[in-house]
Amino acid sequence: MRSRSLWFAAFLAGCDEPTLNPQDSFVSPLAGQTGVPSDMELLVRGGAVEIPPDYAVGDVIRVVDLQDGGFVAGQVLMEGWDLRFVAEEPWVDGRRYAWTVDPASHVPHGPELPIPANLVGTSAFGTSEAIDLLGSTLDDDQRACLVASHPLEEVGEVRITANDVEVEDVTLEELREIEWVPGFARDPSDPYVQVWCVNSATPIAAGAVLRVWWGEQGPWSLTVREIPVEDLVIELHRGVLP
Amino acid sequence: VIVLLLSLAPALAQDDPWGTIDPDDEPWDAPSDEPTAEEPVPDATPAAEAPADEPEAEEPEEEQPARRAPVERSPGEGQVPEGWRVAPFAPHTGAKVGQELVVGGTGGTNATLVSARWSNEQLGFAVGVPFTAYRTPDGRTTDLGNLQLDGWYRLGQMGSMEQTVGLELHARVAEPAWTWTNRADDLWPGYGADVVWQALSTPNDQTSIVYRASLGAHGAQGYEPYPASYVRFGGAALIDRTLSSRVGLVGEASFSYWDLSPFELTGLVRVDPLPGIRARAGFVMPAFVWFGWSPSDQAPGLRETTAVLDLSVVL
Numbered sequence: 001m002r003s004r005s006l007w008f009a010a011f012l013a014g015c016d017e018p019t020l021n022p023q024d025s026f027v028s029p030l031a032g033q034t035g036v037p038s039d040m041e042l043l044v045r046g047g048a049v050e051i052p053p054d055y056a057v058g059d060v061i062r063v064v065d066l067q068d069g070g071f072v073a074g075q076v077l078m079e080g081w082d083l084r085f086v087a088e089e090p091w092v093d094g095r096r097y098a099w100t101v102d103p104a105s106h107v108p109h110g111p112e113l114p115i116p117a118n119l120v121g122t123s124a125f126g127t128s129e130a131i132d133l134l135g136s137t138l139d140d141d142q143r144a145c146l147v148a149s150h151p152l153e154e155v156g157e158v159r160i161t162a163n164d165v166e167v168e169d170v171t172l173e174e175l176r177e178i179e180w181v182p183g184f185a186r187d188p189s190d191p192y193v194q195v196w197c198v199n200s201a202t203p204i205a206a207g208a209v210l211r212v213w214w215g216e217q218g219p220w221s222l223t224v225r226e227i228p229v230e231d232l233v234i235e236l237h238r239g240v241l242p
Numbered sequence: 243v244i245v246l247l248l249s250l251a252p253a254l255a256q257d258d259p260w261g262t263i264d265p266d267d268e269p270w271d272a273p274s275d276e277p278t279a280e281e282p283v284p285d286a287t288p289a290a291e292a293p294a295d296e297p298e299a300e301e302p303e304e305e306q307p308a309r310r311a312p313v314e315r316s317p318g319e320g321q322v323p324e325g326w327r328v329a330p331f332a333p334h335t336g337a338k339v340g341q342e343l344v345v346g347g348t349g350g351t352n353a354t355l356v357s358a359r360w361s362n363e364q365l366g367f368a369v370g371v372p373f374t375a376y377r378t379p380d381g382r383t384t385d386l387g388n389l390q391l392d393g394w395y396r397l398g399q400m401g402s403m404e405q406t407v408g409l410e411l412h413a414r415v416a417e418p419a420w421t422w423t424n425r426a427d428d429l430w431p432g433y434g435a436d437v438v439w440q441a442l443s444t445p446n447d448q449t450s451i452v453y454r455a456s457l458g459a460h461g462a463q464g465y466e467p468y469p470a471s472y473v474r475f476g477g478a479a480l481i482d483r484t485l486s487s488r489v490g491l492v493g494e495a496s497f498s499y500w501d502l503s504p505f506e507l508t509g510l511v512r513v514d515p516l517p518g519i520r521a522r523a524g525f526v527m528p529a530f531v532w533f534g535w536s537p538s539d540q541a542p543g544l545r546e547t548t549a550v551l552d553l554s555v556v557l
Contacts, residue, residue, distance in 0.1 A: 106379075108350060110376070111465045112466040
C-alpha cells in the first residue's frame with residue numbers, strides 16, 4: 001500500500017520513498033491542450049488511494065470557466081487510484097477552462113487523500129480548435145521539435161526564426177506518438193497533442209529562442225530545451241520523470 | 243461538570259461542609275476560647291484548681307448523650323491516580339463519563355466515553371464505549387467508536403512500587419467512525435490488544451507517581467493515515483499532586499509509536515466535591531503534532547489541542 005504511514009515508517013527507518021513510473025501518476029488533458037471534446041472527463045491518475053466507502057471525496061478537483069470566472073459544477077469520482085472530474089454539463093465549445101488539483105481537500109482528523117506533489121497544481125485546457133505551441137526541445141537527431149496543442153490535419157506554411165535569425169528551408173515532420181509517449185492510458189475520445197520536428201538548412205541549438213508563425217497564427221515564442229521529447233510531454237502531463 | 247464545580251465552590255473552602263449534619267443530633271455547642279467550669283484549663287496551676295471540698299468537675303462524657311458517629315467517606319477516598327494514557331488500576335469499582343473536544347483550526351472532533359470498572363484487591367475489569375461527532379466533507383456526523391475491554395492483575399508491592407499488569411483490548415462493534423482524537427484506537431475502526439505494565443510509587447502522602455509501559459498489536463481499516471496493521475509500543479509517566487483534601491493536579495507525559503499523536507503532555511485539575519465523586523478537567527497537548535512529527539497530514543503549528551473533562555463515581 002502506497003501509504004504516508006508507511007512513508008513515515010520508512011522515514012524513521014531511513015528508507016527511500018517508493019518510486020513511480022510516468023504512467024502511474026499524471027493528469028489529463030495536458031497543460032494547454034486544446035480541442036478537448038465536450039464530454040471528456042478530467043483525469044488524475046495515481047491521485048487517489050482508497051478512502052472509506054460512502055465517504056465523500058471532497059473538492060479535490062475544481063474547475064473554473066475562464067470566460068465567466070465561475071466554478072463548473074461537477075462530481076469528483078474515485079476509481080481505484082484515479083480521480084475523475086465529470087462536469088454536469090458538457091464543456092462549452094470555444095471556451096478555455098482552468099482546473100486545479102488541490103492537496104488539502106480532506107477534513108482534519110479524517111481519512112486523507114494524499115495527492116502526490118507532482119499532480120498538485122493548476123493548468124488550463126480549451127475546447128476550441130485554435131492551435132497553440134506548448135513547448136520545444138531537441139530530439140535524438142538534434143532537431144528542434146514543437147508540441148502542438150492538438151493534432152493538425154494540414155501543416156500549412158510555417159515560418160521560424162531562431163534568435164531572430166530566419167531559419168531557412170523549414171519543413172515539419174510529425175513524430176509518431178509511439179516514438180515518444182510512454183504508454184499513457186487515456187480517454188479514447190481524447191485527440192491529444194502532436195509533436196512536429198523541424199527539418200531545416202539552419203541548425204537550431206538548445207537554448208535558442210524560436211519565434212514561430214503557423215499559417216495565419218502566431219508568433220509564439222519558445223525556448224528550445226535539451227530534454228527528451230517524451231520528458232517534455234510528461235511534464236505537460238505533470239507526470240513523474242523517469 | 244462546570245455547573246457542579248461552581249455550585250460547590252463555597253463548600254470547597256470548608257473542611258467538611260456536609261458530613262456531620264444530622265437533624266436528630268443535639269444542638270452542637272461551638273467550642274469557646276474561654277475555659278468553662280466543665281473544662282479545666284489543661285495547664286492550670288495548682289492554685290487555680292478547685293478546692294477539694296467543692297464538688298468535682300463533672301465528667302461531661304457521661305452526661306452528654308452519646309453522639310452517633312456518622313458513617314462517611316472522605317472526599318477522594320477510593321479514587322486512584324489516573325491520567326489520560328495511564329489507567330486507574332487500584333481497587334476501584336465505579337463508572338465514568340468523559341468528554342474529549344479537539345479544539346482549534348484542525349479540531350472539530352468530539353468524543354464521549356462511557357465506561358464502567360469493577361475490581362477487587364487482585365483483579366480488575368473495565369468496559370467502555372466511545373461515541374463521537376466529527377466533520378466529514380458532507381458535514382457533521384455521529385458514530386460509535388470501538389468497544390474497549392480492559393483486564394488487570396495486581397502483582398502487589400514489589401520494591402518501592404505497587405505493580406500491576408493488564409491487557410487492554412478494543413474492537414469495532416458498530417458502524418465505523420472515520421476520525422480520531424488523541425488515543426488513536428478509540429474511534430477509528432479497528433481491533434487490537436496491548437499488554438500493559440503500570441507501577442505506582444507514593445513518595446509522600448500528597449504525591450503519587452505512576453509509570454506505564456505497553457506493547458501491542460493492532461489492525462485497523464487501512465485508509466490513510468492508518469496502516470492496516472501495526473505494532474505499538476509506548477511509555478508514560480504521571481504525577482498526581484494533592485493540593486487539598488478535595489483538589490489535586492495531574493500531569494502526564496506519554497510517548498507511543500505507531501500513533502497519530504506520538505508524544506503528548508497532559509495537565510488536569512481534579513476535584514473531589516463529594517465522597518466517591520471525582521471531576522477532572524484539563525488539556526491534552528499533542529506536542530509532536532504541533533511539530534509536524536505525526537503520520538497524519540498536518541502542517542506544523544499550534545492548530546489544535548484537546549480539552550478533556552470527565553466525571554467518575556466510585557462505589
